[in-house]
Amino acid sequence: MKTGLVIKELRIKKGMTQEELAEKTELSARTIQRIENGEVDPRAYTLQMIAKALDVDFSLFNDNESSIESKKEADKIWLALLHLSGLFLLIFPTIIIWYKKRDSIENMNEHFNDILNFQLSVWVLFILTGLFIFLMIKIPFIIYFGLIFSAIISIFNTIRVISDRPYKYILLIKLFDINGRTKITFK
Numbered sequence: 001m002k003t004g005l006v007i008k009e010l011r012i013k014k015g016m017t018q019e020e021l022a023e024k025t026e027l028s029a030r031t032i033q034r035i036e037n038g039e040v041d042p043r044a045y046t047l048q049m050i051a052k053a054l055d056v057d058f059s060l061f062n063d064n065e066s067s068i069e070s071k072k073e074a075d076k077i078w079l080a081l082l083h084l085s086g087l088f089l090l091i092f093p094t095i096i097i098w099y100k101k102r103d104s105i106e107n108m109n110e111h112f113n114d115i116l117n118f119q120l121s122v123w124v125l126f127i128l129t130g131l132f133i134f135l136m137i138k139i140p141f142i143i144y145f146g147l148i149f150s151a152i153i154s155i156f157n158t159i160r161v162i163s164d165r166p167y168k169y170i171l172l173i174k175l176f177d178i179n180g181r182t183k184i185t186f187k
Helices: 003-013 018-025 029-036 044-054 064-084 091-101 108-137 141-162
Strands: none
Touching (some): 003 029, 003 044, 018 029, 018 044, 029 044, 064 141, 091 108
C-alpha cells in the first residue's frame, strides 16, 4: 500500500481534516493533499512529523515493495563486490565480504564457493606453474597471463551479477566447498 493512502486512512480514522493535520505538522494543507494523492514522496523527516501528529509508529509508512527492492539491489551490490574481490587473487577480501554477509544474502555461499575455488584454481594453474616456468627459462609471461586472465574473468562475472545474468568461471577446480561437500572436480 502506498504511503499516501496509509496517511489518508490514518488521518480519517483519527477524524482529522487535511488542514488539521497540516496545522499539527507545520506543513501546508496542499502538501498533505499532494502526499495523500501520491503526487510526491515525503521525506523521512516529514513522515516522522506526520506519524507524531497521528500518534502512530513511523514504521507504518515504510513501503514494503520499495524496501524489498532496495534490499535486493543492496544484495546485488554485495554479490558484485564479492566477485570483484577476485580481481587480484587476494583471498582475504573475498573471505571478509563472505563472512560479513553470509547470513543476510541469499546464495552467498554458492557465489563464495565459486569465487574462492576460482582464485585457488588460478593460483594453482597459473601462478605456481608460472613460477616453475620462470625459474626454468626466466620468462614471467605465464604469471602475467594468469593475473590478466583472472582480472578479466572477475570483471565479466561482476558485470553479469549486476545485470542479473548467470555467471561462469572457466578453468575452475573445485577444491573447496563451504557446505562441507569437498571433492576435487573440474569444470
